[in-house]
Amino acid sequence: MDNSKTTTLLLFMFLFTLLLTTSLSKDLCHKDDKKTLLKIKKSLNNPYTIISWDPKDDCCSWVSIECGDATVNHRVTSLDISNDELSAQIPPEVGDLPYLQTLIFRKLPNLTGEIQPTIAKLKYLSFLWLSWTNLTGPVPAFLSQLKNLEYINLSFNDLSGSIPSSLSLLPKLGFLELSRNKLTGPIPESFGSFQGQVPDLFLSHNQLSGSIPKSLGKLDIYRIDLSRNKLQGDASMLFGANKTTWSIDLSRNMFQFDLSKVKVAKTVNQLDLNHNGITGNIPVQWTELSLQSFNVSYNRLCGRIPKGGDLQRFDSYAYLHNKCLCGAPLQSCK
Structure with a gap:
């Protein structure tokens, strides 16, 4: 290879390396988002999870952070802080990340206080996960x-009080999980008329009381868990x-109704x-079900357990302590 070709090749490689280096070192993070994130870090007392956040680096490369593409000018779209012993409250500055779509504070046992009202500013928020903390209010x-x-x-x-009826106004809500709190009062009547799709409902392990709104029966809920309340x-x-229900858990309440005519x-x-x-x-119709888990124990059921399907696949513990149930897997009927 002659000298001119060698020189041209070396020049090309130099320019390519320079371009690549410049591209990789370009800070995509919006300056306002970076300032806000550093304030959040300070408010959380510089926890171990995000201690590596360095103002010299592109915040889009920081752990627990995701940024959008060029269509949103690489603004911060996700903040996920989980599994830490930090002692703090939710920083009010979270409301100053205007393009945030995902907000997660999870498994932070020393995170206290109420859910930050500045979250109401996050108009693009689609995913809110605040669990396994000591949030109150x-x-x-x-x-x-x-x-x-x-x-x-x-x-x-440790959330308390009643469930806001206005949650039914959310047009895109597909999943509502409020289990394991100290919520009281009834299930809102408005939950029988969600504005959009019908969300999966998880309200277990609270202190909810009263009757289920009849309007809730008109909905086709895929998964519903009302267990361990005072309903x-x-x-x-x-x-x-005619519904498409996949999972239903009503255990450990005070429900009273005749199961004989219930079709699932x-x-x-x-x-x-x-x-x-x-x-x-x-009901005999229940022999047509393909059941992974099943339990009707501690009720006042009577009669022969229908034979067939999966009903005999479960042991006696699924049927114990009823008034007069009989047949496999319990004792034979007399």
Whole structure:
């Protein structure tokens, strides 16, 4: 190879390396987002999880952070701080990340205080996960202002008060998880008329009381868990042969209704009714179900357990302590 070709090749390689280096070193992070994130870090007392955040680096490369593409000018779209012993409250500055779509504070046992009201400023927020913390106060009604919310998980906290009826106004909500708190009062009547799709409902391990709104029976809920509350009355409206329900857990409440005429959707895979005051017998139609988990113990059921399907696949513990159930896997009927 002659000298001119060698020189040209070396020059090309130099320019390519320079271009690549310049591209990699370019700070994509918006300066306002970086300032806000550094304030959040300070408010959280520089926790170990995000101690590596260095103002000299591109914040889009920081751990626990994701940025959008060029269409949103590489603004911060996700903040996920989890699994840390930090002692603080949710920083109010989270509301100053205007393009945030995902906000996660999870498994932070020393995170205290109420859910920060500045979250109401996050108009693009679609995913909110605040769980396994020591957050107190109410489930905030301002969440209903965030019309892009698709997922809300506030489980395993110390939240109290009633469930805001305005949550039913969220047009895109597909998942609502409020389990393992200290919530009181009834299930909102408005939950029978969600503005958009019908979300999966997880309200277990609270202190909810009263009857289930009848309007809730008109909905086709894929997964619903109302277990371990103080709910009472008729819950049969939640069932229906023409629905697409996959999982239903009503265990450890005070429901009273006749099970004899209850038809369950063939899609049901998990069914738990234990520790209630349910009467009647187990319908033969239930032999058509493909069940992964099943429990009707501690009720007032009577009659022969229908043979067939998966009903005999479960041991006696799924049927114990009823008034007069008999047949496999219990004792034979006389």
